[in-house]
């Protein structure tokens with residue numbers, strides 16, 4: 001029997017591997033594609049320690065998987081969208097070939113990243129969701145602002161807001177970098193069970209900010225648990 005295109009991609013990918021915490025199928029809970037059936041590939045490890053991180057279980061452990069095995073697992077779910085996240089996915093160099101392989105296989109791919117490392121090698125078909133770290137995250141110094149001019153209409157910038165000082169910082173960063181014009185989507189998200197969502201909504205409305213407020217849909221549906 002003739003090899004399919006997917007078989008050929010898979011054979012090329014057996015040499016490269018990544019450390020993976022989990023691969024699961026859910027509704028996208030964040031950013032522009034919120035609500036769409038999506039496969040999540042969560043890469044292990046992160047050099048940051050955000051105060052509010054909901055994915056600390058992905059800092060360590062995981063299982064080494066070849067690109068071919070990852071692709072095969074992704075393809076076992078009925079989704080057109082794949083979200084590569086972590087941990088910090090770009091901390092593993094083989095994240096770059098993984099993103100390319102997923103695009104080559106025909107998926108709509110998004111990448112959730114802290115933006116603490118360069119984003120320029122990411123396949124241009126990927127939507128980069130760069131989470132600019134706010135003061136209350138404790139990781140403000142890790143923001144690589146050189147990434148911002150590299151972003152375009154396909155990309156998204158997110159601010160996870162913990163308090164009023166974070167909101168003020170996000171507002172002035174929005175202005176300073178002309179983010180609403182530069183990227184396709186600017187997202188303001190309340191830190192889960194820390195900032196009341198209604199409070200953030202009222203601040204945004206008061207200022208008429210050109211941003212999209214988002215809440216983590218999966219937590220509204222299933223709570224704060226792994227694998228959803």
Ligand SMILES: C[S@@+](CC[C@H](N)C(=O)[O-])C[C@H]1O[C@@H](n2cnc3c(N)ncnc32)[C@H](O)[C@@H]1O
Pocket residue numbers: 046052053054055085086087088089112113114115130131158160189190191192216
């Ligand atoms: C777990 S991180 C993984 C990707 C990457 N390390 C990053 O920080 O973007 C994925 C997204 O979840 C967000 N997030 C983590 N904990 C959160 C919380 N408690 N409330 C709201 N968003 C949170 C992060 O800010 C980030 O935008």
Ligand SMILES: Nc1nc2[nH]cc(C(=O)O)c2c(=O)[nH]1
Pocket residue numbers: 026027028029030040055083085086112218228
């Ligand atoms: N459903 C669901 N959507 C998500 N979007 C981004 C997530 C992440 O942890 O990066 C995530 C997640 O963990 N679950």
Ligand code: SF4
Pocket residue numbers: 046047048049050053054055056086087088114
């Ligand atoms: S960068 Fe992302 S994974 Fe790392 S600690 Fe912060 S929120 Fe968690």
Ligand SMILES: [Mg+2]
Pocket residue numbers: 054055
């Ligand atoms: Mg999550």
